[in-house]
Structure formats: C-alpha cells, structure tokens
Amino acid sequence: MRIDILTVVPELLDSPLSHSIVGRARKNGLVEIYVHNIRKYGLGPRLSVDDYSYGGDAGMVMMIEPVEKMIEELKTEREYDEVIYMSPDGEVLDQGISNELSLKENIIILCGHYKGIDHRIREHLITREISVGDYVVSGGEIPAALLTDSIVRLVPGVLSDETSALSDCFQDGLLSPPIYTRPADYKGWKVPEVLLSGNPKLIQAWQDEQALERTRKLRPHLLDRYDAAPENKK
Numbered sequence: 001m002r003i004d005i006l007t008v009v010p011e012l013l014d015s016p017l018s019h020s021i022v023g024r025a026r027k028n029g030l031v032e033i034y035v036h037n038i039r040k041y042g043l044g045p046r047l048s049v050d051d052y053s054y055g056g057d058a059g060m061v062m063m064i065e066p067v068e069k070m071i072e073e074l075k076t077e078r079e080y081d082e083v084i085y086m087s088p089d090g091e092v093l094d095q096g097i098s099n100e101l102s103l104k105e106n107i108i109i110l111c112g113h114y115k116g117i118d119h120r121i122r123e124h125l126i127t128r129e130i131s132v133g134d135y136v137v138s139g140g141e142i143p144a145a146l147l148t149d150s151i152v153r154l155v156p157g158v159l160s161d162e163t164s165a166l167s168d169c170f171q172d173g174l175l176s177p178p179i180y181t182r183p184a185d186y187k188g189w190k191v192p193e194v195l196l197s198g199n200p201k202l203i204q205a206w207q208d209e210q211a212l213e214r215t216r217k218l219r220p221h222l223l224d225r226y227d228a229a230p231e232n233k234k
Helices: 020-027 064-075 095-101 119-124 141-152 200-218 221-228
Strands: 002-007 032-037 050-052 060-062 082-092 106-111 128-131
Touching: 002 064, 002 141, 020 032, 020 141, 064 106, 064 119, 082 119, 082 141, 095 141, 106 141, 128 141, 200 221
Parallel strands: 002 032, 002 106, 082 106, 082 128
Antiparallel strands: 050 060
C-alpha cells in the first residue's frame, strides 16, 4: 500500500508517521507513506498557496492551482484508488471506512488548511471526503494522521498478532469488553474471577455480555446497526 499526503505544513506529520506501529510498518516495507509539500507548486516569489476568498469572507483559502498540479504530478506516476480530502463536513470516519481503505493500493490524502480549499478542488479532483468528527481543527494534518494510522494497522503483517485487530472496538459493531493484566489483585481491586477461570466458553460469554452492556451504555446508537446485521438476527 502507498499513501501520499499533501499538505502545506509537512512538519506536523513527521512524528505521528515515524513512530510506533506506523513507523515500524514503513521501516519494514509493509506500507509506503510520502508527505508532499504543496508549496512545491506555490505561486510567485513567496510560493503562495492561499488567497482571499471571493465574497469577502474572513480567512484565507487554499488555491486550486498548486493542489491540482501536485495531484496531477502524482497521477502521472501511478493510478490512485481514492483522492481523499479531510473535511469537517465529509462522511464521519468509522471502522468500516478504515477496513475498506486498508484494501486499497494507492491513496492520496489532501490536508486542508487556513479557511479551507477552493471548492473546485472538491468538485473536480476529490473522490471522497472524510471527517474525524463534528468539530473544526486548524488543518487536515492531524485528521490525516488519524486516518492513516487507522488504515495502516489493518494491513497484513503490520501487527505482530493479526487477530488483535479483529477484536478491536467496532470491528463487530460493538465496543470492546473490559481488559485486564497482572496483578490479579492490586490494592484490593480485583480482576473478574471469570477471566481467571481458564474456561474459554465462560470467558467468551462474559466478554460478549460486557461488550453489549458497554455499547448499550456508552454508544447506544450502535446497537441498531448491530441488531440489523444478518449474523445477529435471531
């Protein structure tokens, strides 16, 4: 898999893409991630990438020309499955989207900045818009790092135990059950006895019950989708 991230502040992506699981995946050649500075195609002596908006609204807007030239340069080298724009009004990222994108081969992620991007970029160059929530941050770099992390960890071979991703929150439509490690008793705070029983059937039943209860309490809206799934219908 290859992910190309387009930004005007590449430094913001240095750390999250160079360490931990994503960093190891890159080092081991399981995924290629390239961060491109859109200022390569900036205009004028200052390599400008933004300008005032038509209509007089406050805030600067990323211009179409530098973005279009960067995307077209990449497209001359390979075909891309998606050109994604990180946008507060895009479809909200969930595990299903991450699962889907992890099966792609080449992806471009465009990070907006300032007030946003010229809408013609969205109309003519973008194939998909993704949001990380109903709020606004200073730019698309942190959302792009979140999306990249959620995708990369699903690529085969990235996690040392590939079954780990299958038990993550949301993979089966529910939150995960509580998890514990040693010691079994810390200051009187004890691990549930069932987890110490060594009985896989009892443990699985307890985990299923806890997953449903936590979802009902913390994310009740997920239960409608869970109950509608064919494998969960009684």
